[in-house]
Amino acid sequence: MKHNRHPILVQIYDSLKDLYTREELKSLSKIICEDLLKINYLSLYLDKDIIISEKQKKELSSILNRLQQSEPIQYITGQTEFMGHIFNVADGVLIPRAETELLVDMIIKRESKVTRILDIGTGSGCIAISLCKGIAGSYVEAWDVSSEALKIAEGNNLKNNSSVVFKQIDLFNVSPTDSFFDLIVSNPPYITEKERIGMDRNVLDWEPDLALFVPNNDPLIYYRKIAEISKSLLHENGVLYFEINRLFGKEIVVMLKNMGYSNVELMQDFYHCDRFIRAEKWVQ
Numbered sequence: 001m002k003h004n005r006h007p008i009l010v011q012i013y014d015s016l017k018d019l020y021t022r023e024e025l026k027s028l029s030k031i032i033c034e035d036l037l038k039i040n041y042l043s044l045y046l047d048k049d050i051i052i053s054e055k056q057k058k059e060l061s062s063i064l065n066r067l068q069q070s071e072p073i074q075y076i077t078g079q080t081e082f083m084g085h086i087f088n089v090a091d092g093v094l095i096p097r098a099e100t101e102l103l104v105d106m107i108i109k110r111e112s113k114v115t116r117i118l119d120i121g122t123g124s125g126c127i128a129i130s131l132c133k134g135i136a137g138s139y140v141e142a143w144d145v146s147s148e149a150l151k152i153a154e155g156n157n158l159k160n161n162s163s164v165v166f167k168q169i170d171l172f173n174v175s176p177t178d179s180f181f182d183l184i185v186s187n188p189p190y191i192t193e194k195e196r197i198g199m200d201r202n203v204l205d206w207e208p209d210l211a212l213f214v215p216n217n218d219p220l221i222y223y224r225k226i227a228e229i230s231k232s233l234l235h236e237n238g239v240l241y242f243e244i245n246r247l248f249g250k251e252i253v254v255m256l257k258n259m260g261y262s263n264v265e266l267m268q269d270f271y272h273c274d275r276f277i278r279a280e281k282w283v284q
């Protein structure tokens with residue numbers, strides 16, 4: 001890497017080589033040059049004498065310093081892509097994950113007729129906004145307890161020219177409502193405290209605990225509550241979709257069946273891990 005490369009590429013490589021794999025370094029270098037420093041990446045490869053301004057040099061040092069502290073690149077650029085749309089992110093919201101794209105894609109393909117959708121624990125608004133744009137004519141409402149997350153989600157709604165209705169609601173404190181939905185979806189916090197060991201620093205040190213963790217002694221706390229309130233929030237033949245911790249798939253299926261949900265399906269992600277659940281509300 002070192003000899004025929006532009007000094008900027010050498011600096012990026014040398015500063016980050018102990019923290020990232022070769023593949024990650026390649027994609028980080030491209031993002032740093034093109035999205036942050038506004039320098040064409042290919043031209044740096046082709047011409048190692050390209051002049052870099054003092055301002056760009058300073059900016060690069062600050063970016064590298066942040067990356068050395070394990071800050072996710074998405075928080076540094078302030079953006080990420082999800083389902084082909086660009087979402088603003090900051091350290092008050094979870095960075096949308098590729099698994100969640102699978103969930104949204106599945107809903108768009110299987111549930112194209114639904115008209116009223118609720119997303120519980122919306123974070124950046126990635127699920128709600130992508131469903132609103134992907135299912136024509138749908139009304140989409142999205143809740144989060146975090147005002148920081150809701151501010152970012154509202155900004156993403158505007159940015160993506162979408163019409164999701166965001167509400168600050170604590171799902172453990174929902175008041176009786178007459179809003180009925182055809183579909184409720186949630187990717188709630190699902191990592192147990194004991195799983196902290198072994199997690200990457202860029203998640204642990206930077207992403208909000210409120211979006212990630214559940215107590216060791218009650219890992220299904222969010223699923224149980226959401227399934228319970230969905231009994232009254234869903235229409236008679238409404239459906240519930242969850243993204244789940246791969247360790248608790250079978251337990252959540254049993255819980256939903258015991259609560260009266262029918263046709264409970266457990267589905268896997270790219271790595272063949274249990275990751276999603278679809279359940280239908282029973283008809284009384």
Ligand SMILES: C[S@@+](CC[C@H](N)C(=O)[O-])C[C@H]1O[C@@H](n2cnc3c(N)ncnc32)[C@H](O)[C@@H]1O
Nearest residue numbers: 096121122123144145146170171187188189211
């Ligand atoms: C795993 S994140 C999911 C964010 C987003 N839906 C996504 O898929 O990227 C869970 C979200 O649930 C929210 N949350 C946590 N506790 C909540 C509560 N009691 N009521 C409502 N939302 C809550 C968090 O603020 C966070 O935004």
